[in-house]
Amino acid sequence: MNRLDEHTESYYAATANDLQEYPCLEGNVEADICIVGGGYTGLSSALHLAERGYRVVILEAKRIGWGASGRNGGHVGVGQRRSQGDLEAMFGFDMAKQLWDLSIDAVQLVESLIVRHRIPCDLKRGIMHLAAKASHDKYLKGETDKLRERYGYRQVEYIEKKEVRELVGSERYLGAQIDFGSLHLHPLNFALGLARAGASAGVHFFERSEVQGYSASSPFTISTARGQVRAEKLILACNGYLGNLESRLAGWIMPINNFVLATEPLPKNLAREIIANDFAVQDTLHVINYWKLSGDNRLIFGGGENYTRRFPEDIRSFVRKYMLRVYPQLENTGVEFGWGGTLAVTMNRMPCMGQLQPGLYYSQGYSGHGVPTATLAGKLLADAIYGESGGYNIFASLPKIDFPGGTLLRWPGLVLGMLYHSLLDKIGR
Template sequence: MKVMNRLDEHTESYYAATANDLQEYPCLEGNVEADVCVIGGGYTGLSSALHLAERGYRVVLLEANRIGWGASGRNGGHVGVGQRRSQGDLEAMFGFDTAKQLWDLSINAVQLVESLIVRHQIQCDLKRGIMHLAAKSSHDKYLQDETEELRDKYDYRQVEYIEKEEVRELVSSKRYLGAQLDFGSLHLHPLNFALGLARAAVSAGARFFECSGVQGYSSSSPFTVKTARGKVKAEKLILACNGYLKDLEPRLAGHIMPINNFVLATEPLPEGLAREIIANDFALQDTLFVINYWKLSGDNRLIFGGGENYTRRFPKDIRSFVRKYMLRVYPQLENTAVDFGWGGTLAITMNRMPCIGQLQSGLYYSQGYSGHGVPTATFAGKLLADAIYGESEGYNVFSSLPKVEFPGGTLLRWPGLVLGMLYHSLLDRFGS
């Protein structure tokens, strides 16, 4: 894959450097009208714009920076089945019937990502398979039990458990015990997937405006959405801002917590070394609370994510910050150069389930994917389009889930989160 020198306004990441087509869209100037105005140019906004435009709606999408500029263009590229919470947790929280609905919808979400890539011929290094690696003996037992339950209770046959010896053959790391192989999940180049969705939406008739941050909107439909240089008048409004919502909508801000996650990309690895560390070319993630996750890029770089922080600032040296996590897994990469290091902001919820719904008539939103955004956000965009169109079965499942506000709202959520994360990081280090 050819590496570009021109990064535009995207963060200096491997993804931006290998973007297929950093198409520039105009800034909104003057007044326009639409059936639906979408705020946010990540997966949720792009997917909703695409599915609405394909159904004949006049769609205007406003993005404060560039399309795919946020988490949708910076993440690890894992497209996993399931929700952010385990099926056992979901059964305890909502009962088996709802847990089964959420499982089936997660399968639909992964299938949607793949079908969009195929239908719109999006070149995004699509590969199959995710491996979940047990970091502790209790995690190993959990993966064994979950594999059996997924096969027996949910009739999911694309998953199997493997023992420690086979794990070491596939991963070449002594850090992990058993593992769960998931053949139904995918992984990809996330920014190129986002850019492909954008091209498809524009081809279907949607109008995109970049560098058009929203300053506010009127209180009822038809909505008037204001930017620095223009206005959009629309019957329906979709908020698809996620971790970048800030103070645009106070009624939603307290339900999510923005946190930062960090990723590196090594130099291209020799073929032998690449196959040594990931023999089956799956994406991998471990079972720690603050997970490590990694995969090989289309040109054999190791894309490795590790470490979080909960402030508004990124580490000064992201490459070094993430590299220490990588070397705990692969000390054999001590002399491997790290070419890129970058961070991004995502949004988590209290119950780690997406927060989807309608604030009032005509005002829809989706946010809080808690690190499971590639399939979930893409699917959420379709569900919002379905709800506007009048087909709301899947939307109703998610919109009916409890929406838990962080204690203390936006003012006190930060110290509470830091204390909680400190507790879980201690469990990661010292628990069994």
């Protein structure tokens, strides 16, 4: 069996350190905690629970890191998906500050896991946020001042258009916010490293073991096609791949698809022309463009999304047009990989975490901010099960808002909303 064929044909899968295979669940297994989903949430939960002595089983329908955790842009940014100004308006300053502090914890957790478990994943420091419109430039200036003065975050600064042009080699953007405290990495290798650490701590992984259902109360019996797990507690860590497994969660999230390409390796001078400081980059458009240099000097560029159940037939060409709007100088650069992934957004773009009933935990809806937030969410779920629920309680207290129309009509509603914001992206530069 060609293991690579089971992951999407991405640059990340082609450069994975070790696509370790785990068995399919056969027969009956006993555990303290069963986790459904082998992405960052499930992997982080499993590792932190196993380190505290729990017997943990992960059931993954495909392969570990198969979903968005192994396909994303690899940005590990501070903050939540909503700005601090938005959060202050939504919840007040005290809650906004608690959410900010959790975001710092999330980035620090990712880095500490990489260091502690010696995970080779091309870890680099720094993210730049580029203003695509004059109103966005004004916002970035104000948000930078707010973070420095009101939140005490001194690792961020604002730069003017001339310096932006020198750093990113594009005339498209105005000012920028540079964040020296954020990170970027190879996301699949980070996920695989978490799995190796979990296995060393005693986690039992079962791949190709899609969950078909589970019993109504604890102790839970979780069923797959060829086996069952009996566990006192159950964690649903499915995110954009929840499907029809749990109707009580489905209305709070909307799966959407995002797309990425990887160029051929760039000459060193061209690589430094487009990202002089080797930071990750993202702009302020509603449907953002985001990019970074890989460990071998390829441009990893994400652009465009859709809201159907199908990916574009030619993802490379689909994303390439977004890349060339930013970097016309790459017209003759070869594109070697193009892939897509499914993430989940919430109505308020904030994480959706809690208990559906005693012993049945969930976390989902990271809205494109999943590398740090999902990793932290996994730890917070483990903390809550262990009895240390401070951070968990903050996320669990956030409003859960149903998409209008429920799971049947949420798609057309989202499409109309995204088309409106796409129009705004095109005007008012």
